[in-house]
Amino acid sequence: MTVGAFLGIVALMFVLELPDKTFLATVIMATKARPLMVVIGGSLALTIQMGLAVGAGSLLTFFPVHWKDLIVGVLFLGGAAYLLFVPESAEEEKGRREAEIEKAATRWKEITTAFIVLFIGEFGDLTQIQAANFEAKLHQPLEVFVASSLALIAVTFLGAYSGRALQRRIPLHRIRIGGGLIFAGLGLWTIVSLVVAIS
Numbered sequence: 001m002t003v004g005a006f007l008g009i010v011a012l013m014f015v016l017e018l019p020d021k022t023f024l025a026t027v028i029m030a031t032k033a034r035p036l037m038v039v040i041g042g043s044l045a046l047t048i049q050m051g052l053a054v055g056a057g058s059l060l061t062f063f064p065v066h067w068k069d070l071i072v073g074v075l076f077l078g079g080a081a082y083l084l085f086v087p088e089s090a091e092e093e094k095g096r097r098e099a100e101i102e103k104a105a106t107r108w109k110e111i112t113t114a115f116i117v118l119f120i121g122e123f124g125d126l127t128q129i130q131a132a133n134f135e136a137k138l139h140q141p142l143e144v145f146v147a148s149s150l151a152l153i154a155v156t157f158l159g160a161y162s163g164r165a166l167q168r169r170i171p172l173h174r175i176r177i178g179g180g181l182i183f184a185g186l187g188l189w190t191i192v193s194l195v196v197a198i199s
Contacts (some may be wrong), residue, residue: 001143009134009144013127013151015178018158022046022121027161030102033110035160038155041114042160046122046152053128054145057135069194075133076187082126084180118156122168137190 015021022042030038113168122128131148135141 001138001140003074005138006143006147009147010151010154013130013148014155016130017127017152017155020125020127022118022125023159025115025117025121026156029114030160033114034107037107037110038114038160039117039157041111042118042156044111045117045119046156047149049119049122049125049128050131050145050148050152053131053148054135054141057132057144058141060132060136064193066198069121069190069197071136073187073194075129076189076190077184078129080180080187082180082183084177089153113144145148165175 009133026042029042062070127148131144134148137142138144
């Protein structure tokens with residue numbers, strides 16, 4: 001994998017995670033607990049989830065190539081639809097509900113709570129699906145895992161330390177629209193490439 005492709009995955013996963021409920025949950029948890037403990041617990045949870053996602057993406061490589069491309073294309077389009085059509089208010093409410101259980105406590109309890117909240121919140125989430133997509137397309141599990149994990153750790157750090165300030169400067173619905181358009185383009189490109197290859 002080239003450095004450009006690696007950084008492209010980092011950037012895309014970063015943009016996808018910003019308007020997500022796990023980012024919002026991180027922002028809220030960091031107001032109730034020590035931000036560093038939220039970063040540690042959340043980063044560990046999201047890194048494990050990226051490992052699971054890359055493992056799932058590796059399983060997709062066992063499908064016949066046309067079926068695999070169809071599945072990846074549909075998942076890209078599904079991710080685009082989610083970003084473009086699920087209201088931002090719904091994501092904010094989910095993030096708020098998930099973060100409610102966090103409160104100031106011992107460091108270990110704060111880490112554990114952040115881990116549990118974000119681990120559960122990330123299951124079947126858009127970034128997890130897209131990490132699986134990248135692995136299915138690129139067949140480079142280590143690189144996809146590291147790039148995706150770095151992006152999510154960066155978002156966790158940003159959310160814990162400056163999430164509220166970021167939300168005031170960049171409306172999250174604009175980030176959602178940008179991410180949705182990128183994924184719509186990737187999905188259409190994958191489907192069109194598949195149709196051209198078959199015909």
